[in-house]
Amino acid sequence: MTNERPLILITNDDGVSAKGINELVACLREVGDLVVFAPDGPRSGMSSAITSLLPIQYSLLREEKGLTVYSCTGTPVDCVKLAMNEVLDRKPDLLVSGINHGGNMAICVNYSGTMGAVIEGCIFDVPSIGVSLLDHAPDADFSECCRLGRMLARRVLRDGLPHGTYLNLNVPKVAQVKGMRVCRQTDGRWIKEFKRSENASGKPVFWLTGSFESAQPIHPDNDMLALDSGYASLVPCKIDVTDYSYMERLKDYEC
Amino acid sequence: MTNERPLILITNDDGVSAKGINELVACLREVGDLVVFAPDGPRSGMSSAITSLLPIQYSLLREEKGLTVYSCTGTPVDCVKLAMNEVLDRKPDLLVSGINHGGNMAICVNYSGTMGAVIEGCIFDVPSIGVSLLDHAPDADFSECCRLGRMLARRVLRDGLPHGTYLNLNVPKVAQVKGMRVCRQTDGRWIKEFKRSENASGKPVFWLTGSFESAQPIHPDNDMLALDSGYASLVPCKIDVTDYSYMERLKDYEC
Numbered sequence: 001m002t003n004e005r006p007l008i009l010i011t012n013d014d015g016v017s018a019k020g021i022n023e024l025v026a027c028l029r030e031v032g033d034l035v036v037f038a039p040d041g042p043r044s045g046m047s048s049a050i051t052s053l054l055p056i057q058y059s060l061l062r063e064e065k066g067l068t069v070y071s072c073t074g075t076p077v078d079c080v081k082l083a084m085n086e087v088l089d090r091k092p093d094l095l096v097s098g099i100n101h102g103g104n105m106a107i108c109v110n111y112s113g114t115m116g117a118v119i120e121g122c123i124f125d126v127p128s129i130g131v132s133l134l135d136h137a138p139d140a141d142f143s144e145c146c147r148l149g150r151m152l153a154r155r156v157l158r159d160g161l162p163h164g165t166y167l168n169l170n171v172p173k174v175a176q177v178k179g180m181r182v183c184r185q186t187d188g189r190w191i192k193e194f195k196r197s198e199n200a201s202g203k204p205v206f207w208l209t210g211s212f213e214s215a216q217p218i219h220p221d222n223d224m225l226a227l228d229s230g231y232a233s234l235v236p237c238k239i240d241v242t243d244y245s246y247m248e249r250l251k252d253y254e255c
Numbered sequence: 256m257t258n259e260r261p262l263i264l265i266t267n268d269d270g271v272s273a274k275g276i277n278e279l280v281a282c283l284r285e286v287g288d289l290v291v292f293a294p295d296g297p298r299s300g301m302s303s304a305i306t307s308l309l310p311i312q313y314s315l316l317r318e319e320k321g322l323t324v325y326s327c328t329g330t331p332v333d334c335v336k337l338a339m340n341e342v343l344d345r346k347p348d349l350l351v352s353g354i355n356h357g358g359n360m361a362i363c364v365n366y367s368g369t370m371g372a373v374i375e376g377c378i379f380d381v382p383s384i385g386v387s388l389l390d391h392a393p394d395a396d397f398s399e400c401c402r403l404g405r406m407l408a409r410r411v412l413r414d415g416l417p418h419g420t421y422l423n424l425n426v427p428k429v430a431q432v433k434g435m436r437v438c439r440q441t442d443g444r445w446i447k448e449f450k451r452s453e454n455a456s457g458k459p460v461f462w463l464t465g466s467f468e469s470a471q472p473i474h475p476d477n478d479m480l481a482l483d484s485g486y487a488s489l490v491p492c493k494i495d496v497t498d499y500s501y502m503e504r505l506k507d508y509e510c
Contacts, residue, residue, distance in 0.1 A: 047303035055460035205310035236498040243491040
């Protein structure tokens with residue numbers, strides 16, 4: 001046992017100035033010592049992208065008792081890598097990424113920079129949680145999200161997580177969340193994904209947009225179903241994406 | 256049954272001019288009609304990143320019987336999304352991403368733009384394969400990789416793949432590959448990830464580098480073990496990252 005307060009690494013993909021990460025900091029200060037190491041601006045949709053062709057830099061923004069804040073020019077995954085390799089003097093007890101302005105349920109876990117950082121924390125064997133609110137507004141109300149995120153942070157600090165498993169918490173945009181349900185990732189995809197426009201020369205350009213379409217049938221454990229019903233969804237996810245059930249069938253392909 | 260030749264969508268993360276994608280095109284021409292829709296330059300390490308804050312564009316580079324080539328300003332995933340939503344007049348029978356200059360075994364599947372495109376194809380329910388050679392050289396010898404990639408493309412066109420499952424083929428840098436083994440993703444992570452340098456003002460900057468460290472113990476089915484032994488590795492992977500084995504344990508957290 002150590003007398004040290006838990007060390008919590010905090011990052012996000014909306015950038016260090018976003019309301020979501022600052023609300024998260026405020027609500028986790030009583031839980032442990034916090035190091036914020038977050039992108040210097042928006043990095044939404046960056047997934048687990050890494051910066052390999054250019055160098056990255058970081059700056060100390062603020063330092064006070066129990067809280068140190070850095071910004072970094074890289075992606076969310078770059079932030080975690082740089083903090084872990086070069087900045088932190090000990091391994092964090094927990095990583096929390098968010099609070100994201102917008103949901104990361106269903107297949108969003110694949111595109112999300114918030115969740116990219118969580119996956120990276122998990123690869124470093126740090127218990128890692130992503131927290132997202134289904135509200136893109138810059139001034140969204142994060143109070144329910146903070147309450148649940150703090151509760152989850154405390155539990156994960158107490159219990160840990162298995163090697164290779166991370167958590168994805170999503171909170172619906174409602175005044176009072178009904179509760180938190182353990183869910184599976186909803187199967188589906190985006191449709192009608194582009195808005196066509198024109199640049200100054202009249203050449204077509206394409207803006208990403210679209211709406212989510214669930215694959216049928218919906219399973220009762222789906223995260224989107226919980227969220228639609230006013231519950232927060234908690235999905236445990238794995239780093240190992242091997243489809244073990246299909247390995248045997250593929251053996252025919254060996255040569 | 257249709258009389259049409261199979262339609263194969265080809266993309267990569269090294270860009271439309273890379274040797275790897277052009278060798279892939281040459282070896283798949285006899286298998287089907289090809290549409291290349293690839294980034295206009297290098298996008299290595301882009302994972303499943305999407306471009307959400309800026310518009311993207313594409314250009315037709317070449318059109319001949321059985322082959323159309325486009326370049327796109329976006330990420331590998333943007334390429335797949337734009338091709339599927341706006342450009343192709345029918346759903347492809349197969350997507351092949353690569354041939355990547357460099358391996359995408361083990362945890363690389365998480366960071367790779369090549370594999371990001373494969374995951375995206377799979378989300379669109381197109382049977383999707385990533386092909387990578389463990390050689391970063393711009394003039395690498397892709398002949399063994401082409402032979403195995405073409406064989407695999409033919410088999411997947413014949414058999415299809417289950418909903419939500421995609422394939423990750425890696426080929427070692429050897430004159431003659433011993434064979435192809437069905438494998439699981441090797442567990443591990445990168446260490447010593449940054450080279451510290453200085454910018455013009457003397458401020459520290461960090462370049463991504465590092466070496467891979469396998470987690471112990473190595474399982475006999477590991478993809479890295481097959482590759483180290485001179486075999487190509489074929490890993491079936493899943494879109495659904497839910498850790499089903501941990502859902503029950505997490506039920507205590509419900510509220």
